[in-house]
Amino acid sequence: MLSQKAKYALKAMLALAAEKDGDLLQAGDIATKHNVPRKFLELILLDLRKQGLINSQRGKNGGYALAKPAEAITFGQIVRIMDGPLAPIPCASLTGYRRCEDCRDEKTCAVRRTMREVRDAAATILDGMTLAQARQGAGRKTPVL
Amino acid sequence: MLSQKAKYALKAMLALAAEKDGDLLQAGDIATKHNVPRKFLELILLDLRKQGLINSQRGKNGGYALAKPAEAITFGQIVRIMDGPLAPIPCASLTGYRRCEDCRDEKTCAVRRTMREVRDAAATILDGMTLAQARQGAGRKTPVL
DNA sequence: TTTTAACTCTACTAATTTGATGGACAATAT
């Protein structure tokens, strides 16, 4: 499951991507516009900034803006920052691999093998979806399988 | 994330699928063999039985067996019983749709659209993986995307 | 028919995660 945090983050990033290049958007505005609790959103934006996805400006008329072009930021990056690895199970993760405590033989584990497929599919979709594409309402041309 | 419960359930079902047709497997044996807390496993098996995936026999020499051929039981069925819908977000779910409270316009929401793709990919993989296939170590022929 | 070994069911609990909230502090434009 995607957390609220990740969902809010995606919406906030899309809002920032809609802004003219260089224009700042304030936390309060995003919060109002997208029905996100304001203080909660601030934590999220702080996270995104610390990970280098957005820049912030303090003080009066401050706000946030994308740190990179919307073509260079993907859903995958955002979701991983908020919720961690995409894999349904740590032993199937590339970015956050951890062994299953209870697993007898990882090499032949059908659960792991299948969850790796799920991870790969999710990664393909999310790492392939940029903010720019999402804004244009880009659907996937080639259906998944 | 897949819960421990779902992971244990998948392993238990695979164990049952490995049994000769009609043979019973006891909770204690599965627990030992797969490093699953015994009482916890019993809850899981109870769930699976109530959902009609396995049968149980009480009393001495009791145990569990698949209620259907291993070709007719999929990872998708098992995961949904344990963890609910596959979709990362309720508004993208087929089996458990629920509107996003904070969503302004569901029709054009890029988050929803993308998470629906993720759901569809996961469903394709998990609903396509039967216990029988998993036992044979069947990998996916056509890669996802 | 008693015993034993299995599943069934309900209740409980400890730890963690999630989804926030509040307030002091720091920076910046006016």
Add this chain to the structure above:
DNA sequence: ATATTGTCCATCAAATTAGTAGAGTTAAAA
């Protein structure tokens, strides 16, 4: 100076997760 906005830290209530405990029920076997 002052108003405004981001930063940071602490706290918190509710939900979820992962597991435990124990009494009850069933059925085979001694």
